[in-house]
Amino acid sequence: MLLKKTIGILIILLNVAGIGFLIFMMVMMLKEKFLGHETIEEAESSGTPVEKPKPKIMNDDIIPDEDDLLKDMDLSDLDNLNLDDFD
Secondary structure: OOHHHHHHHHHHHHHHHHHHHHHHHHEEEEEEEEOOOOOOOHHHHHOOOOOOOOOOOOOOOOOOOOOHHHHHHHHHHHHHHOOHOHH
8 A cells, every 4th residue: 555655656757747747848948939049130139140150961962973884884784684584
C-alpha cells in the first residue's frame, strides 16, 4: 500500500513538472517572438552588427550535369550482358 502511494505521488509530481516545463517553454517562445525581435534599423543604431545566417549548403552544384554522369559510366561490362536472365 505504501509503495503504491509512493509511486502515485511520484507520477503526479512528474506530471506537474512536465506541465510546468511546457508552460516555461511556451513563455520563452512567446517572449522571444514578441520581445526578442530587433529590426535592422534598431540594430544599426545600437551598434551591433546584423549577421546573416550562413547557408547550410555551400555548394551550388548539387545535381551534376547529365554529361558528367555519362562520362563516368563504364559501358564495357554491358557487352557480355545476357538479357534473357532478366525475364
